[in-house]
Amino acid sequence: MELYQVRAFVTVARIGNVTKAAEALHVTQPAVTGQLKSLEQSLGVTLFDRSAGRLTLTRTGELLLPKAEALLAAGSELSSVARQLRGELTGRIDFGLPSEPADFLRLGEMAASVHQALPLVELRTRSYSSLQLLDLIRAGTLSAGYFIDANPPRDLQWVALRSVTYRVAVPVRMSESVQRGGWRTLAELPWVDGLADSHIHQLMRALFERQGLAPRIVMQAEETSGLDAYVRAGSGCALLREEVAVRGSERQDWMIWGPAQLDAKLYLVTSAEGASDPLTVALTSMIRGVWNQ
Numbered sequence: 001m002e003l004y005q006v007r008a009f010v011t012v013a014r015i016g017n018v019t020k021a022a023e024a025l026h027v028t029q030p031a032v033t034g035q036l037k038s039l040e041q042s043l044g045v046t047l048f049d050r051s052a053g054r055l056t057l058t059r060t061g062e063l064l065l066p067k068a069e070a071l072l073a074a075g076s077e078l079s080s081v082a083r084q085l086r087g088e089l090t091g092r093i094d095f096g097l098p099s100e101p102a103d104f105l106r107l108g109e110m111a112a113s114v115h116q117a118l119p120l121v122e123l124r125t126r127s128y129s130s131l132q133l134l135d136l137i138r139a140g141t142l143s144a145g146y147f148i149d150a151n152p153p154r155d156l157q158w159v160a161l162r163s164v165t166y167r168v169a170v171p172v173r174m175s176e177s178v179q180r181g182g183w184r185t186l187a188e189l190p191w192v193d194g195l196a197d198s199h200i201h202q203l204m205r206a207l208f209e210r211q212g213l214a215p216r217i218v219m220q221a222e223e224t225s226g227l228d229a230y231v232r233a234g235s236g237c238a239l240l241r242e243e244v245a246v247r248g249s250e251r252q253d254w255m256i257w258g259p260a261q262l263d264a265k266l267y268l269v270t271s272a273e274g275a276s277d278p279l280t281v282a283l284t285s286m287i288r289g290v291w292n293q
Contacts, residue, residue: 089120114286147199
């Protein structure tokens with residue numbers, strides 16, 4: 001079994017047509033047909049049903065396809081790491097970030113890893129709102145990015161890096177009224193939110209929609225990493241990461257409203273097309289190392 005045979009199998013399975021697959025692989029149609037037959041012979045199985053003039057995956061082919069895709073990805077990563085060791089990878093990585101502190105995102109560790117392993121590669125980071133970040137990755141403007149939500153994006157490649165829990169922080173001066181009430185009382189208090197396409201806004205909306213309510217927004221902040229300052233000053237309630245909320249509560253900067261909790265994840269996101277790019281493969285490998293994945 002050769003890697004080029006596996007690549008032919010995966011390409012034909014994805015495209016569903018040998019002629020178009022040959023064009024994508026820049027080889028002739030007979031070459032692709034021969035590679036498929038050789039692969040079937042070496043594996044001792046039939047991968048495609050060729051009856052009735054159609055080419056469809058057999059049940060065996062369906063079961064082996066994910067393994068073949070994983071094998072190609074591993075091969076790409078191996079080649080990428082080898083190129084790193086030879087110092088051949090050059091270019092620029094444009095990486096999108098949510099509005100969260102650098103320490104929480106482990107940006108220092110990521111930058112150090114990139115600069116050490118890829119000395120000829122320039123790393124550029126910039127914060128974007130959650131939905132804008134996904135659109136830029138889809139368009140190929142960003143190589144990759146960090147995305148926070150309760151669910152991963154369906155149409156992009158992703159790796160879950162860590163769990164993130166959010167809690168409701170209530171200013172001290174409002175704590176007495178909310179302790180006597182429930183969700184409706186909480187929703188009627190003033191709230192400091194992120195912009196409409198930010199991860200904080202998306203999470204907050206999901207939290208209150210479960211109760212059939214909407215919070216009373218009095219301010220929207222572009223930089224959601226500093227929402228704790230508004231709560232401390234008494235401007236309004238906000239959704240804060242649990243570790244931030246607990247530290248502030250222990251200092252009596254605010255009160256945590258116990259019944260409300262929202263669980264999300266931090267994802268590394270790349271486009272399906274860009275996931276096999278050598279720079280993106282190398283970056284993904286390094287980020288997995290930073291997060292012990």
